[in-house]
Structure formats: structure tokens, C-alpha cells
Amino acid sequence: MKKILSAALAAILAFSMVACGGSTGSTSGNTTSGTASATGAGIAKEEIKVGVVHLSDPAEGTGYSYTHEQGIQGMMKNIGLNSDQLIEKINVSDTDAAAVENAMSELIEEGCNIIFATSWGYMDTCEALAEEYPDVIFSHGTGYKSNGTNFNNYFGRIYQARYLSGIAAGLKTQSNKIGYVAAMGKENGEVTSGINAFAMGVASVNPDAEVYVKVTNSWFDPEGEKQAAEALIASGCDVLAQHCDTSGPQLAAEEHNVWGIGYNSDMTKDAPDATLTSVMWDWSIYYTQAVQNVIDGTWVAGQKVDNYFGDMADGLVVLADLNSNLVAEGTAEKIEEVKAQMVAGTWDVFDGKTEITDNQGNTHTLEGADYGSCNWYVENVREQA
Amino acid sequence: MDLFIKFLVAAIGAGTPLLFGTVGEILNEKVGHLNLGVEGMMAIGACAGFMGGYLSDNFMVALLCAFLAGMLAALIYAVLTVTFMANQNVAGLTMTIFGVGISNFIGVYMIEKAESGTLKLPAQVTQQMRSIQIPGLSDLPVVGPLLFSYNPFVYLGILVAALTGFYLYRTKTGLNVQAIGENPGAADAASIPVTKWKYFNILLGGGICGIGGAYCGMIINGGVWISNSVNGLGWIAVALVIFAAWKPHMAILGSFVFGALRVLKYYKVGFMVGMPDAFFDMLPFLITALVLIVTSMRGNKGAHIPAFLGNNYFREER
Secondary structure, X not given: OHHHHHHHHHHHHHHHHHHHHHHHHHHHOOOXXXXXXXXXXXXXHHHOOEEEEOOOOHHHOOOHHHHHHHHHHHHHHHHOOOHHHEEEEOOOOOOOHHHHHHHHHHXXXXXXXXXXXXXXXXXXXXXXXXXXXOOOXXXXXXXXXXXXOOEEEEEEOHHHHHHHHHHHHHHHOOOOEEEEEEOOOOOOHHHHHHHHHHHHHHHHHOOOOEEEEEEOOOOOOHHHHHHHHHHHHHOOOOEEEEEOOOOHHHHHHHHXXXXXXXXXXXXXXXXXXXXXXXXXXXXXXXXXXXXXHHHHOOOEOOOEXXXXXXXXXXXXXXXXXXXXXXXXXXHHHHHHHHHHHHHHOOOOOOEOOOOEEEOOOOEEOOEHHHHHHOOOOEOOXXXXX | OHHHXXXXXXXXXXXXXXXXXXXXXXXXXXXXXXXXXXXXXXHHHHHHHHHHHHHXXXXXXXXXXXXXXXXXXHHHHHHXXXXXXXXXXXXXXXXXXXXXXXXXXHHHHHHHHOOOOOOEOOHHHHHHHOOOOOOOOOOOOOHHHHHOOOOHHHHHHHHHHHHHHHHHHHOHHHHHHHHHHHOHHHHHHOOOOHHHHHHHHHHHHHHHXXXXXXXXXXXXXXXXXXXXXXXXHHHHHHHHHHHOOOOHHHHHHHHHHHHHHHHHHHOXXXXXXXXXXXXHHHHHHHHHHHHHHHHHHOHHHOOOOOOOOOOOOOHHHO
């Protein structure tokens, strides 16, 4: 038994080593091939080749990769690219550096001018490959690293939409207990700043309501997300917001006749009797602009690329249509009023100046682009039911 | 107290898919076959159960589909390992990769065909699969939620585990089957049909795993298709077999304990609040390690690991 097991493990190890060797081989052997068009001018539309690395399979119809794929398809349509100008790698685990490098090397070999890496964990591989291939643009989502010449970073002020969704939740709740299923704990600035914006939106219309956070500690965990939602409902929450991948919290809300706020895609289609609205990304805004920049020569690999941090005014950050059968009276008007200020730029949730009190009594200021440093919860957030 | 009862109810729910997986794997291991394909068989069951319910509007059909699909997956494993005597570990791992893959493949295919862009179970199935309400009983304080508030899978799981225990320990066939896992040569000499019962156990185990998968596809996902719904539960079931010392009745206890440990982080009170979530994620496996140490200290009396586990039986080499 032991012998067989060790033989099996050895075989797996051997296989994985072969796989790694293959990827490094192809990487080093292709330094000169691929795109060599950093001429200082733009690249003709017909010459553009876009590479995309997806975390899971976008065809799943919901969640993170699906949202990015919608953005890519939107870009293809906006710019008018042919389908053979797009190469996508799916199910590339962002914790498997060898797999990421393999996928990107293949995209480079195929001659991609610009590669969109959609997940946080691709960041370091992008950084390394950007150095090796100065004439390919590596555009990395949700991270913080960049080099100014062919490696940029893109993200956005999703907290603006979360604040607006907080208004819908605050007006809807009857128990004044609102649940929030979070993928990561307080130490993760992306999740935590989103919770804070949501809770501030709640407080702006309902000072008595409290936001209860349950953390799954995983970006994808169908069972955990459902269980966290059930636990929140059990403790009396009647609106469930989420920063996690599946529509599990929305479906749990529907099953228990309470309400929810979806994330990533419009989850009303999964839970029409529960989802009030959803906090969404429209990545096509960025993808279109990025590819257009390459065509126009605004961005030239090896010379200049800019980081991108979009917002509601750009249309990158979106609040889905309100579920008019469910939202409380006056929700649409209130959201419209605040949204107008955000879009006009006269007011923002995290402006870097206003002092925000956390639930320990300390005060902070936060600039939206600096979301990564947010590791505290605002006053009306509770970590314990 | 109220929160504690809700915690226990959630623990039972979280333990149920593990219970099916564990009992299925025990049936496999009792005939000496270490089937690492539990995750894959559950994934296939999840897909078959969900699609069965989706297309037929009938919960019983969904269960039957999950059971049959699990059996079919196990049949592949059985043909490979029993008849062709392929390496059990490799065959099992292959089953896991294949099962998860084909389950997601079919799911994605069906979503692309659906007009609304989502696959949602018909209300009739959702109603039948959700928690039962027995008038009078379910409303009792404490006892009501603890005993009469679950979905049908929970009661089915306990029944299946109890029947499996009865089969293995209280019937002549069951004792014969256990002899196969201990020493197939001796069982063969005693004219026990080794191959027949190996097939029977592996297929039955696969079917039970399939129902566990249906729990993931239907209950955990709340009635909407989500890919990768099993997401590692099958592997925990393999570990639970050791925790349960290869006894189906211990599997009931073990899976509910594991369920409790898995949901504990959502019901933290007092001193637990400040502890990192990673600690809670680790707990089930820490407990397994402790149980292994304790059982090994007690000697071999407590742990009934089938002596021939992991080895294929070549009659000619007897």
C-alpha cells in the first residue's frame, strides 16, 4: 500500500516536473519571436492580438471570470476585432505559478500584443515576464505592481457602487441587522474597504442598522458561502450583501424569505425574489480603452503604459437595475441623488480627507485608490453576531 | 442557547454530504479498494442529480439519477481495478479529475443552452428537497429544530449509514465481504465470490457517493447550477473514513463532528472571535491527526483498516 502510494506520488511529481520544464523551455526559446512592433507608433487594428488569462471558466454564467469575459466580448465588439484576434486561457489557477507562466508564454508565442491577466495572483508572473518581453503589454487586474513601460495595473472604485447598494439595504432592512458574506477577513483591503463603503451607505439612510460580517476565507467556496449566509440569517439579518463568487448568499436569502445584494454579475437572474440589486463591474470600459490606446499609439510597449483606476463616472463601476418589486420606497431617488454627486465628482465615499471612525474608536482617512491599506471596519460593522 | 441549536442544525447540514461520501468510501475500502475517486463520483452525482431534477421536475428522479450516475462512475473504476487490476490510486485520481471535469462540462453546456443564462431548479423540486416541516413536531422547542427540521437528504444519509452498518456487521454477506478486504485469498478459498462482491460494494458505494454529490449540487447551491460545487468535500470524506475507523455508525458521528468544525467559524462566540479563520479551516484535519495518534496508541483493536486495502487481488498469485 505504502509502496504503491509513494510510486503514485513519485509519478505525479515527475509529471509536474516535466510540465514545468516544458514551460521554461518554451519561454527561453522564444525571446525574439512574437511581436516586435514597438516602433513608437500605434499598432494597426488588424494586427492587434489580445490575450486573456481567466481564473475559471467564463462560460459558467456567473461570477468573476464571467464578468471579465463579458468585458472582453464588449471590447471585441466596440473595437471591431475578429474572433481570431483573441486568445483566451481558462481555468488558470492563480496559485500555480508554473501554470500561469505556461499560459502566458503560449499567449506570447501566439503573438499577442497585449495580455490581460484578470486575477490578483498573476501579478508576480506578469512582472517577471514583462521584463523578459518588453514588446508585449502585460495588463494586470486588481493588483498594485506596474513598471510604466509595458506592465500596468487596472482596478476601480467598486466601493462607490457598494455605498449605493448600502442605501438600498439600509432602507430595506426591518430588523436593522444586515449581513455581509466576505471572502477575506479584515486584513484584505479590497474586501474590507468594500464592506466599509457598504456600511457607510447603510448608515447614511439608517443610523440604527448594523452590518454583520462573516468571512469564508476563500475566494470560491460554495458551501462556506451558503453556510455563512445561513448563519447570518439565523442571527436575524434580513438583507445579505456579499463579496464572494457564487450566488449562494442570494439563494439562501430567497429560501428564507429575506433579501440580498449581489456581486460581480446581476444576480437577480438567480434569485429574483431576493436580490434587491447587484454591485457590478463593466470591464469592457477598460478593455476597450486599453486596446484603443495600443491602436492609437498612446500606449507603446517598452515605452509607456498607464495604470488605470476607473469609477462610476467612467462606467466601469455599475449598480445593476434595482429590483423594483422588492426595494423600499424612495430607494431609487436616494441612490440617484448620491450617484449624481459621485459622477459629477463633487462627493466621494473615500476622499482622503474626511475622518472616518472605526469600530474601535480610532479615526482614519482613506483615499479610494489606496483601498489596499484599509484594515479596519467602520463604526456600524460587527464581527460577531 | 438559541444560537447553539442553530449551530448544531448547521453542523448536521454541513456533515451530510460528508456522510454519504464516507459511507460510500467505507463500502469500497471494506473490499480492499482504496477509491480516491470519491470527489469525482460526487461531482458526477451532483451534475446528474441537478440535471435530473431540472429536466424532470421530480426530486425522486433527481435522487435516482444521482445514484445511477455515481454507480456508473464507480463501474469504470471497478472495471479498471477489479477486472483489469489497474493501480487503484491512479484509477481513483483519474476518476476525480474526470468526474469534476465532465460535471462542469455538462453544466456549462446546459447553461449555454438555457435562455435565461442560469439553470434554476423548478419550484416543485426545490420545495421537495428543502427542509421538511412536520406539523406539531417541527415547532417543538429544542427538539423540533434538532430532530425534525432537516432536508430529506439528512434522514436518508443516516438511514443509509445505519443500513450499511447492518449489512456489513450483521449479515453473513457483510462478514464475507469484510473477509475479502482482509484476505481475499482466504475468502476465495472459502468459496466467497470475491469479484462479484467487489463489484457489488464498489458500485453501491459509488451510488451513495453520487447522492452525496446531489446534496452539493442541489442543497448547497440552493437550486441554481454552480460549477465545482463539491469543491473538495470528497477528499474530506476519504479522510473521514480513517476518523470513523471504517465503521458506518462512526461515520455518522464523524461526519457531523466534521460538519460542526467546518461551520464553527460562522458561529463564533466569546474567545473564538479574535482567532484567525485559517485556524478554523485547519481544525478538522488537526482532529483527524489526533484521532490517528490516539487510535494507534490503543493498538489495532480500535481501527479496523482492511488488511488488504490498496492491493489488487490476483487469483493466480495466491
